Amino acid sequence: MVWIKICGITRDQDAQVAVESGADALGFVFFEKSKRYVSVEQAAAIIDQLPGHVTPVGLFVNAQTAFVQSLLDRWPGLLPQFHGDESPEFCEQFNHPYLRAVRMKPDVDLHQIAKMHPNAQALLLDAFKPGEYGGTGETFDWSQIPDQLAKPIILAGGLNPQNVSLALGSSKLYGVDVSGGVEASAGKKDPQLVRQFIQGVKGD
Numbered sequence: 001m002v003w004i005k006i007c008g009i010t011r012d013q014d015a016q017v018a019v020e021s022g023a024d025a026l027g028f029v030f031f032e033k034s035k036r037y038v039s040v041e042q043a044a045a046i047i048d049q050l051p052g053h054v055t056p057v058g059l060f061v062n063a064q065t066a067f068v069q070s071l072l073d074r075w076p077g078l079l080p081q082f083h084g085d086e087s088p089e090f091c092e093q094f095n096h097p098y099l100r101a102v103r104m105k106p107d108v109d110l111h112q113i114a115k116m117h118p119n120a121q122a123l124l125l126d127a128f129k130p131g132e133y134g135g136t137g138e139t140f141d142w143s144q145i146p147d148q149l150a151k152p153i154i155l156a157g158g159l160n161p162q163n164v165s166l167a168l169g170s171s172k173l174y175g176v177d178v179s180g181g182v183e184a185s186a187g188k189k190d191p192q193l194v195r196q197f198i199q200g201v202k203g204d
Ligand SMILES: O=C(O)c1ccccc1NCC(=O)[C@H](O)[C@H](O)COP(=O)(O)O
Pocket: 007, 008, 027, 029, 031, 034, 035, 036, 059, 061, 083, 126, 133, 134, 135, 136, 137, 138, 156, 157, 158, 159, 177, 178, 179, 180, 181
């Protein structure tokens, strides 16, 4: 089964639709400059109600160590996703599994990145757009995805209910991640698109 993460959750009703439809993980963007930003207390109102089989993912962009650690202390099951310019040492210091987001420039060396992030549960491959860290709604050239890598691969960037089957057919993926492709407007998911996306992945 392909692991499914719905990212940029800001509202309880969106979390509920995603969970009922079969999402494995929900992403919460703790990056104040994002149009999908949620405060810790907003996220808590949702995370504290999640069923145990759904992983809350905390998305950070160049956050302070103390902030990340405070959220791991509050939710030991939180999976951090480092989506900025964090060094491998920064990501590794928590001795906790995490997702390392990689913005896919043409010359990126995924094998080297995988080697430098031993505690990474997976590499999350996202589109590179100058001046933006993520949630761009853009795809990248999927032929850049290697057949073999020392880490599982989660595909992100511009996925939607129409293209996700094609993406799954073209690469060996552990998981998929979507944000803009299932939204009605920034930070507000469209329930029908969320259902269609998850059905498209599960082949229902
Ligand atoms: O979603 C954001 O606003 C965001 C801002 C800054 C860094 C990362 C961000 N999102 C990261 C995600 O995990 C998205 O799901 C991923 O970039 C894919 O987004 P999309 O292309 O809209 O599906």
